[in-house]
Amino acid sequence: MAEQKDKNGRRAKSLKTTDKKTAGTSAQNAAPKSKKETKPKKKSDLSRKKLVKQVGETLRKTYPNPSCALTHRSPFELLVATILSAQCTDKRVNQVTPELFRRFPDAQAFANADVGEIGEAIKSCGFYRSKALNISRASKTLVEKYGGQVPDDFQKLRELPGVGCKTANCVLGNAFGIASGFVVDTHVLRLSRKIGLSDETTPEKVEADLNSLFPKEEWIDASHRLILLGRQYCVARRPKCDVCPLNNCCLKRP
């Protein structure tokens, strides 16, 4: 009996210490109780699972065969188009790329070109100076290290100038069929919070949430579906909630 008491006593003490350590290191528990809660309340894992199931099923019915909206004929063209799509519409990028790829058909051609010349050709996509520089530098790296080919490897892609997680995931998913993670663009970032799929505000953290919520085999198509919904219904300034297919399950958070 005495032995059991001692054991229980030690166990209780040990758990208390662990709790303290966890509370001190977890970002999720970082907000002090006394401070006014400004973040939306997190949904429980169970209700979020139900939400994900409903969202996934509805989006699969709404967009049964989604595909990449950026026109491309090769991994390299998709890489360049995705770099151009930052802060720009896919429609605009698709208007610019046919002539761009006629003038510069591959990585070698971009590597040889004058950066100013590339900039002129992509001017209407916005931020053209930095995009031209990134495309030029990325092309040079591809020529020097990979024989002008785009590597099908997340880390190698991320090391290219101008390539973030969104671009790497987009290229791997759509050019190679490799599901490396959700493509979190401005639509997916906005929608994930509105629907209630994530409480986070940065693309990296939202991507981590979505990757953990959806099965890996759905990452590529689910990214497209969220983007399509964002364009068609959940437009930033005036979401069309009345006719949105997710009307019944979306939390419609501001």
Ligand code: SF4
């Ligand atoms: S119901 Fe409204 S807020 Fe929710 S995804 Fe649809 S349009 Fe966006």
